[in-house]
Amino acid sequence: MENKDLLMIPGPTPVPENVLLAQAKHPIGHRSPEFSEIIGEINENLKWLHQTKQDVLTVTASGTGAMEAGIINFLSAGDRVLVGSNGKFGERWADMTEAFGLKTERIAAGWGEVLDPEAIREKLEADTNQEIKAVIVTHSETSTGVLNDLETINRHVKNHGEALIIVDAVTSLGAVSLPIDQWGLDVVASGSQKGYMIPPGLGFIAVSEKAWQAYETATLPKFYLDLGPYRKSTAKNSTPYTPPINLMYGLQAALKMMRNEGLENIFARHERNTQATRAAIEALGLPLFAPNNAASRAVTAVEPTTVEAEKVRSVMKKQFNIALAGGQNELKGRIFRIGHLGFVSERDVLTVVGALEATLRELGHETMANGAGVAAATRVLAYS
């Protein structure tokens, strides 16, 4: 059917109708008092969402641009950094720090495994000369559906004292609690097409006072993503360069919705949808790719053995107009991924589980009882 698509990928995520329509308003001048008011409201709500008193800076860029801003503003060529790498995005940040001439040490785990906080602790404790300037961690690894143990890793970084903790929270912000000020996270980067419930095009960077001190001495060359001017402009409810006005309209509307729902409710909804999805997948006799104790609340990766992952995606798309994500890089063809991040309701989860069961049946996957997936999801939703 035409125009009947259901987007169940981990970004772009579904966008509420009122947010889509807010984006269809005519742009106004970005230097007008009216737009300044919008920026002011957005900035207040961004602080609320980030659980921080610090300014959260907004850049016109995709999530990769936000992460780059989070790295190049606080480090200098030759700085030693540890980069957690257990998927496509962790690997991307290691490539990035190498591109900027940072002495990059990968703390690696297999794709689908969780980063070992102990491996990071050992490196940090052995660094008695305090040479490690940053630990860079992908909180929710979108490519595998693994949620890394940021709280523990951060505790080790805090014990080190010198290193900054720089976090890719692209698919964790707005899905799980990330108490930035309470944990003392230094740099947290995210992107709009994820938990924010708006289309791609905006990146966000929360910056601690300690990171701003590092900014003073960091020497990597920068201009467009130099966060100094963004900090000054943000304090005046302005932007250093022309912002994507219509996306900002959408952001304003989406943040208002998030405040109405409330942080705890948002996190609880993601938790329920994650657990319901995982219970259904298990009940359908499919192997979950990420372990239960490290499940991303944004995306569930499934590694089917009795049917082909790409065939599952293909039938789901053609017969049910549901878009699932495939595997990336080494996981291409091996897994499919169900996004449940942002504007995703319990109803959507039941929908995708029902369609998945029909798809599996069509593909000849027989090791499941009729209705087992929806039944399992329903049990989670009823009791949580």
Added chain:
Amino acid sequence: MENKDLLMIPGPTPVPENVLLAQAKHPIGHRSPEFSEIIGEINENLKWLHQTKQDVLTVTASGTGAMEAGIINFLSAGDRVLVGSNGKFGERWADMTEAFGLKTERIAAGWGEVLDPEAIREKLEADTNQEIKAVIVTHSETSTGVLNDLETINRHVKNHGEALIIVDAVTSLGAVSLPIDQWGLDVVASGSQKGYMIPPGLGFIAVSEKAWQAYETATLPKFYLDLGPYRKSTAKNSTPYTPPINLMYGLQAALKMMRNEGLENIFARHERNTQATRAAIEALGLPLFAPNNAASRAVTAVEPTTVEAEKVRSVMKKQFNIALAGGQNELKGRIFRIGHLGFVSERDVLTVVGALEATLRELGHETMANGAGVAAATRVLAYS
């Protein structure tokens, strides 16, 4: 009146209703075949608009980000560059090249004056060691309404042989003809909220084969704005990072409209609107800020002497809901600027001229005959 705004600033520019509504569609996955088709259509139309056979690369960034990409991909720290500076944006590019450690020589002219191609020719001819690696020129200087003589400057650069010509075409692309391949321009950067008739958030960079050769040896560190991956992805109708899907919907719709109108018609419309605006301003007895032979086709700056520029803007806004731009930096309070770039019709020009005359009368500016502005604009529109 509420919701009755007319945006007559040089960016963001007015957006057609069908483009606004295209942006209100639900995002689809950026790795889907459907989106790849959209990218393919956009890329073809971007080449058409740029009058080039080379790929035009699209980045998620404002115009400043596009210019940064146009500079850091093709140069190395210590490279000697000439930067034309006769306004806020020329000055910004000089600040930028300095931030990246380029040996920056400003070729300066007063704000409101045109760059002297002879000054650039002399520098280039004296450079017998071929040390100058790039000449960076703002084609249409948005802050002053001056159109620099890019064709002549480029001829001198071509005679030099070694230097690249890097052009900020942010408010000239889509307003005046910029035959990139015919002139042999190396790097041309622009932004979406200008001649493209869509909101801000996308930057564009056209790159010549000679510039790609320079890319091979350029050593400035880069990642998000490294154009190599963009080139590879563009060839496959893809993007290296998540593109701003809804802005791309808008871009697709706007480029289709531009093709329907035709390049020559678009340029002729901008020419007519520019000349009608300038004739009206003169007939109203107000001094034009930029000389007639160097008039930007995007924006007309006016430096009133009998009334205050900011009062003109304020009455235009309050009484007529017309947004004009003010002066920037050293021109703050001295000039006002009328945008006539992108989706601006002859009707809009007559509207703003009529409202301006009423405004001037209210402010006590008496040196004009009744209806002189509209009469002068009408004469231009009738005979051109």
